[in-house]
Amino acid sequence: MPLPPFVEALAERDPEFYRAVRAVAEAAMGPGALDAKTKTLITLALDAAHGAGEGVAVLARQARQLGASEEEIREALRLAYFVAGNGVLVAADAAYR
Template identity: 40%
Template sequence: MVENYTNLIAAVSANSAKLRKDIPEVMQGFNAMAQAASKAGALDAKTKELIAMALSVGARCDPCVGYHAKALVKLGATRAEVEEMLGMCVYMGGGPGLMYAASALAAYEEFGGEKASA
């Protein structure tokens, strides 16, 4: 677990600056994609940031968590909104495992594995 997200995103930003210098076309493309994806449309910016934070949690990306937490504060997300989103992260973090476990058992049975007794 990260102790200080402010320092972490500062360090990542400094390292990203090196990449902007060394591979400018890639970084410009990434930044253009980020701006296009973040632009308000059918979903507002705060909703998009809540989604981005959920994906950050799911991917276990500490710098992403830091950047999106900062953006959520700037966009006025409430603690209740963030906590509800995090509740979904907890649920979905466990749910996919359950779904894949059920599918894995079905595949085992499909290929001739022992079936459950009735």
């Protein structure tokens, strides 16, 4: 499983921490109950919600390579917006208390 360059950079800067981060990544993204395409779509949505544009681009390419349709990618991004946008609605409610 390829890791993002900013994680791979830890291998030289902090090998001990790199091993720990790599282990977490492998546990999260490795084989499990969710298939690789679903995991990639979830991480795509999370990166979008966190404003990580480069991550979104990389993960969208990976999702397509895993067979994700454009509609699946759109739905994942809609979910990210829905969840992230709800925080604004919750905070805005304070104006009416």
